[in-house]
Amino acid sequence: MTDYDLKDFTPYLLNMAAETSSLGFQRSYKEKYGMLRTEWRVIFHLGQYGPMHAKEVCARARIHKTKVSRAVAALERKRLLTREEVSADRRHEKLSLTRAGRAVFDDLVQEARRFDAALVAGFTQEEQAILKNCLIKIAGL
Amino acid sequence: MTDYDLKDFTPYLLNMAAETSSLGFQRSYKEKYGMLRTEWRVIFHLGQYGPMHAKEVCARARIHKTKVSRAVAALERKRLLTREEVSADRRHEKLSLTRAGRAVFDDLVQEARRFDAALVAGFTQEEQAILKNCLIKIAGL
DNA sequence: GGATAATAGTTGATTTTGTAACTAACAACC
DNA sequence: GGTTGTTAGTTACAAAATCAACTATTATCC
Numbered sequence: 001m002t003d004y005d006l007k008d009f010t011p012y013l014l015n016m017a018a019e020t021s022s023l024g025f026q027r028s029y030k031e032k033y034g035m036l037r038t039e040w041r042v043i044f045h046l047g048q049y050g051p052m053h054a055k056e057v058c059a060r061a062r063i064h065k066t067k068v069s070r071a072v073a074a075l076e077r078k079r080l081l082t083r084e085e086v087s088a089d090r091r092h093e094k095l096s097l098t099r100a101g102r103a104v105f106d107d108l109v110q111e112a113r114r115f116d117a118a119l120v121a122g123f124t125q126e127e128q129a130i131l132k133n134c135l136i137k138i139a140g141l
Numbered sequence: 142m143t144d145y146d147l148k149d150f151t152p153y154l155l156n157m158a159a160e161t162s163s164l165g166f167q168r169s170y171k172e173k174y175g176m177l178r179t180e181w182r183v184i185f186h187l188g189q190y191g192p193m194h195a196k197e198v199c200a201r202a203r204i205h206k207t208k209v210s211r212a213v214a215a216l217e218r219k220r221l222l223t224r225e226e227v228s229a230d231r232r233h234e235k236l237s238l239t240r241a242g243r244a245v246f247d248d249l250v251q252e253a254r255r256f257d258a259a260l261v262a263g264f265t266q267e268e269q270a271i272l273k274n275c276l277i278k279i280a281g282l
Numbered sequence: 283g284g285a286t287a288a289t290a291g292t293t294g295a296t297t298t299t300g301t302a303a304c305t306a307a308c309a310a311c312c
Numbered sequence: 313g314g315t316t317g318t319t320a321g322t323t324a325c326a327a328a329a330t331c332a333a334c335t336a337t338t339a340t341c342c
Contacts, residue, residue, distance in 0.1 A: 004250040006189060007277060010257050011162040016203065016280035018155035025152055036298080048145060055320065062157070067299075069321060091307050091320045109145040116151050122278065127271050134264060134272045136148060139157035177328080196290065208329075210292060232290045232337050 014138070021119055028111040033104055034078075038063060038071040040108065043097065046081060047105030051096040080104060155279070162260060169252040174245055179204055179212040181249065184238065187222065188246030192237040194227075221245055 006012050029040040041061050058065050075081045080101035083093040120128050170181040182202050199206050216222045221242035224234040261269050
């Protein structure tokens with residue numbers, strides 16, 4: 001008779017924690033801006049690291065190119081980002097946030113800061129540091 | 142100019158870590174048993190906590206009832222679990238693993254043990270304990 | 283005890299994702 | 313300089329998740 005506590009299975013805990021913690025923040029981008037998670041992630045990367053190619057977004061955010069492609073198309077429709085052709089290589093297109101996209105980024109970053117602070121408020125500084133460190137290692141970031 | 146490191150956003154780290162860590166284990170149930178993640182989770186809960194109603198699986202595993210309903214149907218087709226009508230209330234049906242379902246559970250638990258051990262091998266005992274504690278709290282388990 | 287509400291679970295329609303094939307542009311090699 | 317191979321990104325189709333409506337059964341309340 002095998003006996004195994006699901007709580008001893010880290011991927012399970014990670015998934016549960018990820019789902020639970022994402023749920024609350026989802027309101028910020030979904031309800032407020034009618035945005036999908038992938039779209040929000042693309043905005044985050046462009047806002048944080050500046051204009052880049054779709055390929056770079058894929059690599060950094062580890063999102064498949066088809067998802068990025070669709071997210072970029074949606075964000076362009078919403079006028080939150082623009083594509084610019086790079087003369088050197090017409091296969092690439094430089095993605096940049098528009099003023100409106102920047103505003104969304106700024107707003108969501110504020111929300112993210114508040115949200116995160118509340119999320120880890122119950123942990124000590126040391127616990128927070130270890131948690132972060134472990135997650136980064138597991139994620140391979 | 143807002144500046145925010147994505148690594149400071151815990152839900153992001155949690156999602157990345159969850160995705161990365163789940164990917165490897167996915168092979169065990171997907172390729173080996175042609176199983177979906179939800180199916181595997183249902184098996185895990187039945188194997189760990191014994192026979193229960195679909196409703197209970199929903200509550201424990203925090204999976205929506207439609208997903209559970211479909212997972213149960215699939216597992217029944219594969220003859221990994223059986224439904225038994227409870228005479229007291231014919232709306233309920235007791236879900237139990239079959240012998241074959243139990244065997245799958247036992248096998249996957251072995252895999253899970255190995256997988257988890259490898260995943261956290263690089264962390265100290267203290268780190269492992271803190272990580273687990275934090276995740277359980279965030280997940281609200 | 284009969285109308286109304288609540289519950290367990292299923293089914294169907296819509297949305298989102300994932301997989302694979304495709305187009306367009308460039309690179310390289312002979 | 314034309315054939316072959318790569319790369320960036322899109323599109324088409326299949327698989328899966330989500331949401332809402334539905335059925336069947338039990339509980340409640342007058």
